[in-house]
Amino acid sequence: MNDVLVRLRDVSFSYGPDRPVLGGCDFSLKRSERVALLGANGSGKTTLLALIVGLVRPTSGEVEVFGKVRAREADFHEVRARAGLLFQDADDQLFCPTVAEDVAFGPMNLGRSRHEVHEIVAQTLQSLGLAGYEDRITYKLSGGEKRLVALATVLAMEPDVLLLDEPTSGLDDAATQRVVDIIARLPQAMVVVSHDRALLEKLTTRCVRLVEGRLEPVDPGAPKTG
């Protein structure tokens, strides 16, 4: 098994002929790498993450994840089990009524036994400082709590790669700090989308920016633009 977890080769994507998003995009994520993904609003950052887990298919180009080229829906089942995507809006991600059920949803789909699932739920919540949240109603949580629970639902699947789409947007300072501290401690390779430079410097090892549908490397010392 090689060291490259995700590789996009010359990937293009458009939402219809008059709305191209990505054009000839190359990207790779290696084991133990943490890549910051920058780019203006609407430049296709979220789309790039969606392409990796097969929520949308490229109009041309190749998506290779965990050493295999993925093209059909069935190819992506394994990808989704091993790559955890954290959505921008936690309300989209938390769809079960209670926290425990939401965290259990992924592991159950992966065919874990009831006993294992209970253990995973307890452990995951514990590790995020959410012990005792099991029976809380998801829509009654605060914004920061929702984000952490959403992260818990992703981590409960024990992913090899994390794709974090603006993990701190809309959170206050305290909640941001908490989320950042937790993400910084995670061992997984990850792609982090954010507009927060300070956050990215703290979390990531490499920086790329989406400009007009292509990725270009960013010099970490460069002044902030876009």
Added chain:
Amino acid sequence: MANASGDSVSLLGSSPSGARRSLVDRLDPRSRIVTAVAFSVVVALFNGFPALGLAMGLAVVAAMLARLRPLTVARRLAPVNALMLLLVAMLPWAVEGRALAALGPFEYTWEGLLRAAAISLKANAVVLALVVLLGTLDIVTLGHAMSHLRVPDKLTHLFLFTVRYLDVLRREYLRLRAAMKTRAFRPRMSGQTCRAYGYLVGMLLVRSLDRSERIVAAMKCRGFRGRFYLLDHFVFAARDAWFGTAALVLLVLLALVEWL
């Protein structure tokens, strides 16, 4: 919703706390649903006052066993009885019999009044039983119990998703309303008002559709392939067997009172 929910009546809340769990709270939700449905169907068929009175009495006893607060119960029954008042006011004019009052050619009859009273009694007994047996379940448990009772999956999912996203939708609606208000929108009898409301509803629909797509994406990301697994399992205990048997015997007795 919050003010209507006492300790054990939780329409959208979490499970009642352990300290105040009443006899009814400790029953298996499945036996409660089955009993509630059986009671409603049987009582709906009754017409005689003795059986209806006994049914009402049973429901009241059950409410006491569930330790429901009288005020909470009254609040739950209020909408039903508002409807029943209408019935008492209207129905007797349409039934023939001994006249109590007359308005021109129309007569307000004793027989009609009796029938309206029977219907009121019936409605109150059924709703009270539902409040006691189902109103004390939190909605999530109700959904799971439905699923365990082999209610079609689609229906159960629809139910649970509705619970989950009702509040999200409401907040979206309030945001849109606020956006309208901050730009000095005031409803008037005008084409512009109609159009604005049209946009509001349309926007809400479009956003819901968008959101549903994102939710499906989130579910797929976590390995969803069309099947829901339930985390909770219910326990059918000895007390459920006793409760079920007692309920059955009482229903049969009620039926005997009505039809013999």
